[in-house]
Amino acid sequence: MNEAIRQDVKKACEVMQKGGIILYPTDTIWGIGCDATNAEAVKRVYDIKKRADSKAMLVLVDSSVKVDFYVRDVPAVAWDLIDYATKPLTIIYDGARNLAENLLAEDGSVGIRVTGEAFSKELCFRFRKAIVSTSANISGQPSPANFSEISEEIKQAVDYIVGYRQDEVGHPKPSGIIKLGKGGEVKIIRE
Template sequence: MNEDFREDLKKACEVMQKGGVILYPTDTIWGIGCDATNPEAVRRVYDIKKRVDSKAMLVLVDSDVKVDFYVSDVPAVAWDLIEFTTKPLTIIYEGARNLAENLLAEDGSVGIRVTAEEFSKQLCFRFRKAIVSTSANISGQPSPANFGEITEEVKQAVDYIVEYRQNEVGHPKPSSIIKLGKGGEVKIIRE
């Protein structure tokens, strides 16, 4: 881990600890992020995206162990899905807890993804809390495939922009999304 990478992690954590909003690379596309337990920071993300807060946002964590802290009753099938997935997978769980209320869907569910990407995984590990991850765009506009496609409006609205991976020009795909019901039923939302 080089010094610039470490400095990026440190600054991003400091900003989020103060209730700030960051722009950062994830295991899928670039995301707008904040402390997922801070309702004021979450509200700012909705404001930046010009989005109503009845549309829930997902969160990232660095390990499956953390899922238990944010979900009251994790269905057994979730552990297999997390362990055996070969690409980024967001799972929507019922019974979210320990998160900002305005982050959750109206039914009290939340989407959580265990990230394997180097920067976002280290960021979640060092921050020690779930981090909001929502596409870095104004609601209704196309999601930017890479840093270069993020609008100036979004860049100027956040408190810190991570330097790492800004020069990449690939077109990563958004995660698959699965919703798990109480009885372990699986509903595919996005493949």
């Protein structure tokens, strides 16, 4: 990891530790992020997106070990899904814990994705807490495929914009989404 990227990670972590909001590349699309345990920061993300806080947002972690910390009772099938996923996979778990209350769905569930992408993985590792990851758009507008498609309104609203990967022009796909219910029930929400 080069020095510029290391500095980007350091600065993004400092901003989030103070309750700030970042704009950053993930294993899928660019995301708006903050400390997932800070309810005030989470509220700011909802405000930036003009999104009702009854709609939950997902979080990123750098390792499957961290899932246990944020979910009361991880179903055994989750470990296989994480291990064998060939593309980014968000899993919605019941019984979320140790996260800001306003981040969770009304039923107390939360979507968690273990990122394998170098930058977001390092960011989660260095921050040592789950990081909110929600598409960098106003609610109801199309999700930007790359940095150049993010609106000025979003860019102006955040406290720090990561420099890494701003010039990429690909069209990454959103993650797959699976909801795990009690008793190992698996429901595919988005492939």
